[in-house]
Amino acid sequence: MATTAPTQFAMPTSNVQPSNVTSVKTLTETADLKTIPSIYAYTPTNPNEADVFEDEVSIPIIDFSLLTSAIPEQRSKAIQDLDKACQDWGFFMVVNHGVPESLLKGIISASNEFFNLTEEEKKEFAGKNILDPIRCGTSLSTSNGKIFLWRDFVKLVVQPDQFHAPHKPIGFSEVALEYCNSGRRIVRELLKAISESLGLDNDYVEKTLNLDSSAQVFSANLYPPCPQPELAMGLPPHSDHGLFTLLIQNDVPGLQVQHNGKWVTINPLPNSFLVNTADQLEIFSNGKYKTLMHRAILNNKVARISIAMANGPSFEATVGPASKLVDSENHPAAYRPMNYKEYVEQQQLQSLGKTILDHVRIEGQSK
Ligand SMILES: O=C(O)CCC(=O)C(=O)O
Numbered sequence: 001m002a003t004t005a006p007t008q009f010a011m012p013t014s015n016v017q018p019s020n021v022t023s024v025k026t027l028t029e030t031a032d033l034k035t036i037p038s039i040y041a042y043t044p045t046n047p048n049e050a051d052v053f054e055d056e057v058s059i060p061i062i063d064f065s066l067l068t069s070a071i072p073e074q075r076s077k078a079i080q081d082l083d084k085a086c087q088d089w090g091f092f093m094v095v096n097h098g099v100p101e102s103l104l105k106g107i108i109s110a111s112n113e114f115f116n117l118t119e120e121e122k123k124e125f126a127g128k129n130i131l132d133p134i135r136c137g138t139s140l141s142t143s144n145g146k147i148f149l150w151r152d153f154v155k156l157v158v159q160p161d162q163f164h165a166p167h168k169p170i171g172f173s174e175v176a177l178e179y180c181n182s183g184r185r186i187v188r189e190l191l192k193a194i195s196e197s198l199g200l201d202n203d204y205v206e207k208t209l210n211l212d213s214s215a216q217v218f219s220a221n222l223y224p225p226c227p228q229p230e231l232a233m234g235l236p237p238h239s240d241h242g243l244f245t246l247l248i249q250n251d252v253p254g255l256q257v258q259h260n261g262k263w264v265t266i267n268p269l270p271n272s273f274l275v276n277t278a279d280q281l282e283i284f285s286n287g288k289y290k291t292l293m294h295r296a297i298l299n300n301k302v303a304r305i306s307i308a309m310a311n312g313p314s315f316e317a318t319v320g321p322a323s324k325l326v327d328s329e330n331h332p333a334a335y336r337p338m339n340y341k342e343y344v345e346q347q348q349l350q351s352l353g354k355t356i357l358d359h360v361r362i363e364g365q366s367k
């Protein structure tokens with residue numbers, strides 16, 4: 001049923017300012033908040049973005065076992081489904097992926113234990129600057145640092161070369177490594193299929209973007225229950241910087257994806273991976289597959305945990321539209337090439353909601 005959230009946030013907010021608050025978790029656990037501190041009041045840049053609906057739309061489903069099938073007809077059908085999902089939604093659920101349920105549950109519970117460490121223990125992993133390979137904290141680490149989101153996070157650069165993870169809580173690092181390796185295998189297969197759906201050889205993407213040393217960033221997000229969920233924001237609308245992001249969550253909804261100008265709340269199939277297209281895929285496909293705008297909203301009852309794994313090309317790769325997809329007459333390049341590492345660095349320095357994609361887009365060429 002279609003529901004419309006208020007476009008004006010007129011509810012009272014608390015004047016209590018969290019002095020020295022290191023996490024939203026601590027804030028919610030140390031005070032019996034009936035209203036949110038005013039610094040968490042989120043004002044949407046586009047008021048229409050509060051237009052939410054949860055309709056009977058059907059979210060695309062990709063059967064991973066068909067994508068890797070030895071039967072050519074099954075594989076081609078799965079590639080067509082993937083192509084359509086990426087064009088129509090930029091979003092799909094992957095089922096029959098072979099990653100055991102115990103591993104999916106294991107990484108969520110290990111992340112929960114990480115958030116349960118004391119503030120003192122977590123300080124060790126806070127990181128000093130936004131490109132540190134292990135970083136935990138709250139809000140957003142934008143350059144101005146002024147925006148307070150109802151979200152705590154731990155972010156790890158897990159590839160290339162070296163796997164980085166906190167040594168606490170016990171067992172976290174092991175389960176994170178196994179989880180990241182499984183996710184990497186899935187993304188690699190998806191990108192082979194994408195190569196084909198773009199009409200390229202199936203190893204074109206992996207060779208051109210040097211996927212043997214591709215970057216992978218793991219983020220666990222905690223959204224504690226919020227007394228005024230309609231006034232605060234978990235993660236505001238954004239796109240991700242890589243090629244594909246893989247996401248799982250505990251059983252609490254909160255992810256919304258933008259589809260035909262509306263926000264759709266996602267209720268995942270059990271044990272599925274949620275996958276969204278990201279900026280580098282839009283650039284590489286010369287705009288055939290658009291990056292997905294998405295956000296995380298809050299509730300006032302239970303904590304939500306999501307695990308987002310961003311999968312990019314190699315940090316060394318310079319990403320532009322695949323040369324085989326460009327011809328100056330009919331398909332001119334719609335994006336300027338840019339080194340991926342530089343793209344990520346620039347993106348991290350942007351203020352909320354702004355994207356580097358706008359800087360590399362060539363005016364008048366991309367639709
Ligand atoms: O928590 C979610 O559902 C979204 C997370 C996300 O978009 C991100 O970490 O980039």
Ligand SMILES: [Fe+2]
Binds near residue numbers: 239294308
């Ligand atoms: Fe995201």
